[in-house]
Amino acid sequence: xxxxxxxxxxxxxxxxxxxxxxxxxxxxxxxxxxxxxxxxxxxxxxxxxxxxxxxxxxxxxxxxxxxxxxxxxxxxxxxxxxxxxxxxxxxxxxxxxxxxxxxxxxxxxxxxxxxxxxxxxxxxxxxxxxxxxxxxxxxxxxxxxxxxxxxxxxxxxxxxxxxxxxxxxxxxxxxxxxxxxxxxxxxxxxxxxxxxxxxxxxxxxxxxxxxxxxxxxxxxxxxxxxxxxxxxxxxxxxxxxxxxxxxxxxxxxxxxxxxxxxxxxxxxxxxxxxxxxxxxxxxxxxxxxxxxxxxxxxxxxxxxxxxxxxxxxxxxxxxxxxxxxxxxxxxxxxxxxxxxxxxxxxxxxxxxxxxxxxxxxxxxxxxxxxxxxxxxxxxxxxxxxxxxxxxxxxxx
Numbered sequence: 001x002x003x004x005x006x007x008x009x010x011x012x013x014x015x016x017x018x019x020x021x022x023x024x025x026x027x028x029x030x031x032x033x034x035x036x037x038x039x040x041x042x043x044x045x046x047x048x049x050x051x052x053x054x055x056x057x058x059x060x061x062x063x064x065x066x067x068x069x070x071x072x073x074x075x076x077x078x079x080x081x082x083x084x085x086x087x088x089x090x091x092x093x094x095x096x097x098x099x100x101x102x103x104x105x106x107x108x109x110x111x112x113x114x115x116x117x118x119x120x121x122x123x124x125x126x127x128x129x130x131x132x133x134x135x136x137x138x139x140x141x142x143x144x145x146x147x148x149x150x151x152x153x154x155x156x157x158x159x160x161x162x163x164x165x166x167x168x169x170x171x172x173x174x175x176x177x178x179x180x181x182x183x184x185x186x187x188x189x190x191x192x193x194x195x196x197x198x199x200x201x202x203x204x205x206x207x208x209x210x211x212x213x214x215x216x217x218x219x220x221x222x223x224x225x226x227x228x229x230x231x232x233x234x235x236x237x238x239x240x241x242x243x244x245x246x247x248x249x250x251x252x253x254x255x256x257x258x259x260x261x262x263x264x265x266x267x268x269x270x271x272x273x274x275x276x277x278x279x280x281x282x283x284x285x286x287x288x289x290x291x292x293x294x295x296x297x298x299x300x301x302x303x304x305x306x307x308x309x310x311x312x313x314x315x316x317x318x319x320x321x322x323x324x325x326x327x328x329x330x331x332x333x334x335x336x337x338x339x340x341x342x343x344x345x346x347x348x349x350x351x352x353x354x355x356x357x358x359x360x361x362x363x364x365x366x367x368x369x370x371x372x373x374x375x376x377x378x379x380x381x382x383x384x385x386x387x388x389x390x391x392x393x394x395x396x
Contacts, residue, residue, distance in 0.1 A: 079165035079332045084108040085120035085132040090139035098150065102133065107169045124156055124192065126368040127358050130334065131155045131166065133187075149188035157191035158361045160199050161332040193278075193361045201276075204269035205360040206329045208288070209352040211265050212258055213295055213323055219257070220299030221316040222309045223250050224387070229309065247387050251296035258292030259285065278363035286366060287355045290376050294348040297383025304390035323347045328354070348383075351375045 084102075088095050102108050112129060114120055120132040132154040142148045155166050170187050194201045262285065269275055298319065306312035325331065326344035333341065333350070344350045351372040358364035358372075366373055 079161055079335045080106050081109045082107060082130040082162065082165070082334045083111045083128060085112040085114065085123055085129045086110045086135075087114060087117050087120055087132065088135045089115070089137040090135050092140060094143060095135045095139050095151075098135065099133070101174050102169070105169055105173070107165055108133075121154065121192075124154070125358075125362045125364055127354050127362070127364065127372075129156070130159075130162055152188045152190055154190045154192060156362075157194035157197055158357050159202050159332065160197065161335075163191065163197055165332075200269075200273040201361065202357070204273050204275045205356045206327075206353045207269060208262055208265045208356050209291065209327075209349045210324065210329055212261055212288070212292060213349045214320060215261060216254060216258055216292055216295040217299040217302070217316045217320060218313065219254050220251060220296045221302040221306070221312040223300060224303040225306050225309050225312045247300060247384060250300060251293065251384075254296050255289065255292050258296075259288060262288045262292075275360065277360050279359035280365070283366045284356065284359050287352065287359065287369070287373065287376075290373065290380065291348055291352040291355075294376050294380035294383055297380055297387070298348070301383055301386040301390070304387045323349050326350065345375070346379070348376045348379045351379075 086099060088099065099110065103110060108131065110133070112120065112123055117132070117134055120129065120134075123129045124132055133151060134154065135151040136142070139150060142150050153166065153170070155162065157163050166189065170189065173187070191197060266284070270277060299316065302315040302319065303312055306315055322343070326336070326340060327333075327347060327350040328344070329349075333344065336344065355369050355372045355376075358369050
């Protein structure tokens, strides 16, 4: 009986507490309504301000739409149509059948043919070829013996995605020995420039370009906007300094900063991850100097279009993500559709990744990498011309 009375007392007490709490609902609702009315005014102001800034509104709508279409279409981890060289000393119907089988896989495209293996390896060192197929003169004898590989496939192992693609290709390649009844033996694979097949060897050199690309664009994207917000832009307009001198003066200090960052990333990467350097450090610094200048020009162009530092940073992010994904740093450049490759070639980092890997891993010289260096230099001229012309318009 005492337990029942205790239980009743607890239930009644809880009910009375609930009824008592209801008496506070109207004041609470009035307080919430009052708080929301003040907050909604701020929300309304922010929405109106966003709609006034067309660049910001365009990024809100256009940025995710462009990126989902571009990246969904361009990013492909399957390597296709790698540039390959062919040295066929046998030149028989069976050797041509082997070549046709490799081309039918759509992994390799034999774009260069020669009778000299050293010449083909020179093209691979320059980055023109990803792999070289060597078919010896005794191909028919190897075909009948069945105790030796039919041919040798020499692979640029600086990119792990290429290694995995080649290994899958060899594993599932239809062998000409299937017609002779001999036991099958795959093609002999020989890996150049990264025989240990370590991922760090591929990633660390490209990180030089990636880190420079990120920091340099962000630094200069706010350069002109910062002068306007601080009230210094009118002072610069009244000075006798010409527009191109002003733009070059803006990027000059960051070029030195970029070279310092090159040293930090390079020496830390080679020391921590044991990445060997085959080429010349002087070539690396000259290439980095041109790349830093081109990247700073892009950031300066963004700065002349932006009206605030927030917009400038948004514009920098808008460009940096495509640069990262379409440069060949994360995904194989050869596996992208042609349109995506054309877009990627408009970014200096795409060419610089090839240059820095060529110098550090393959020992290529600037003469070997002349097409990439010409492309970076041309992109620098375009990127620095845009802010010069834009700043001239602001003076009118």
